[in-house]
Amino acid sequence: MKTQVTELFGMQVYTEKAIRVGEVDDLVLDVDGKKIDSLAVGNLNPELMELKGFRGVRIPYRTIRSIGDIVIVRHLSGAFKRTGVE
């Protein structure tokens, strides 16, 4: 299915354990491979990770589970500071 990239901007990003990661800021395109390289995610959940001097993170496209009304990424233990809801 074809989707316009502008539809993704501002989409909420959650892990498959329903923890909010942030919001889609931009897409990184691999021009030579003609595919999506990663999603640039900003407005991050401060409880999940702390960034010093950065505005966001890039989430590789292969870790993305599905995209519909929101983006669901695979839960990577260790990638996030807090792995569950206390």
Place this chain on the structure above:
Amino acid sequence: MKNTYSRSLSKKKVMSTDGMLIGMIKNILVDLDTGLVIDLVVKPDPTFDTGGYTMDGDRMFIPFEAVKDIKDYIVVDRYLSKK
């Protein structure tokens, strides 16, 4: 491997390999299941002859396969850009 932010592409001009100005990029179509970039959505320049290109109203679709390089301009192959 060259990576580009999709927002940095907006308002870039699209040029064919024979030096003709095609138009201005408006959007990019992607397939979210496969992660592939499919088409560029271009607003054609009034001087450009859109014959042979896939059109939807005043928007033109150029397959991403035709993209040669992206720097100050987006350069597309003149033969591959028609489908």
